[in-house]
Amino acid sequence: MGNVLSESEIYVYSKRFLRQSGWTLVGGEPPGGTDSLPRVEAKHPEMQAKGSRGSKKVDIIAHRGGHLLLLELKSSFDRGDVEKLDELVSEEKWRRSLVEALEERNALGRAGVDDPQLPQRLLSGEALVKGLGLGQVPGDYVLVVLHSATDIEVTVGSDCPVDQSQFVD
Secondary structure: OOOOOOHHHHHHHHHHHHHHOOOEEEEEOOOOOOOOOOOOEEOOOOOOOOOOOOOEEOOEEEEEOOEEEEEEEEOOOOHHHHHHHHHHHHOHHHHHHHHHHHHHOOHHHHOOOOOOOHHHHHHHOOOEEEEEEEOOOOOOOEEEEEOOOOOEEEEEOOOOOOOHHHHOO
16 A cells, blocks of 8 residues: 555644744644644533533644644545534634634744734634645555646556556646
8 A cells, every 4th residue: 555654744744844834833733642732622612511522623733924724634534624624714603712722722822923913813714724734645546636627636656557647638
């Protein structure tokens, strides 16, 4: 099947890439461990009990240019991550819960993010960016990503019996 990165490796490499790209890491939920980033947990808006039941945690939260990137990481595509991010960004009650979690952990302040307008822009949703980080294509696979009927990306794994040229007109 080729060498597929683990979720832990994807987490570490994504953090490094984001830092090198000028993003400020604000929070995170490392797979199976602890991290120096604060754990930001948006509590379920309708649950009053203590605990994590029904809460939403994002693998990496990063800030740049007035935007907050909510990045979910997996070795392969997971529809559940898309649904989680869609809820967090589209539903006002979840955006409010996310802002409360950021404030509770002082995550923005600890990261040195000084933007007094950011909480309001997060509440409105305009500053939130949904993101997915996936591991590489397994060596013997072809990945076809369809953006539209005519905008299609193809990535061919290193051990695949065909090469990139077989997907060009």
